[in-house]
Amino acid sequence: MEERRFIDLALTNEVNAGILERLLSLALPDSWLVSGSLFQTVWNGLTGRVPGYGIKDYDVFYFDRDTSWEAEDAVIRRCAETFADFDVEIEVRNQARVHLWYPEKFGIAYPALSSSTEGIDRFLAPACMVGIAPGSLRVYAPHGFDDIEAVTIRPNRVANFSAERYAEKAARWKAKWPELTVLPA
Numbered sequence: 001m002e003e004r005r006f007i008d009l010a011l012t013n014e015v016n017a018g019i020l021e022r023l024l025s026l027a028l029p030d031s032w033l034v035s036g037s038l039f040q041t042v043w044n045g046l047t048g049r050v051p052g053y054g055i056k057d058y059d060v061f062y063f064d065r066d067t068s069w070e071a072e073d074a075v076i077r078r079c080a081e082t083f084a085d086f087d088v089e090i091e092v093r094n095q096a097r098v099h100l101w102y103p104e105k106f107g108i109a110y111p112a113l114s115s116s117t118e119g120i121d122r123f124l125a126p127a128c129m130v131g132i133a134p135g136s137l138r139v140y141a142p143h144g145f146d147d148i149e150a151v152t153i154r155p156n157r158v159a160n161f162s163a164e165r166y167a168e169k170a171a172r173w174k175a176k177w178p179e180l181t182v183l184p185a
Contacts, residue, residue: 032131054176
């Protein structure tokens, strides 16, 4: 799959397009629309489903060196107001502070990051490891698009990999997209 085709398919989902457009006006540092809403919209295009089918939430990453909870909360509230008319769940997370809460939530250490793309690198499967930046529509896909095009997931064995979380997500995705090939953890 070519990058242009990936973008074209991802933007058939009007929510993806709207989030990217409005993210530009929010001017969040190092912001990206990432993962599920992108690769799942592409899966939907490839399998003949409507663009928003099966998408649980829309994830926005940004990177701000202010790692206080108050600063992130202020951004989350601004985004909630900006995206209030979308009838979807939008999760906004400062990647500079993930290492502060991840171990307590998931029971696994998580390294401090230096950019949003490093957060993308830590997703459970290469098919999940995609992001589009607002404005330029620059794509970050460190493993390319082969697994997305093949409707396949395989484990990304990073330090925070959890076979249990991989199995949980794989089961949910397989229920929505039966044509999905799930490679073992």
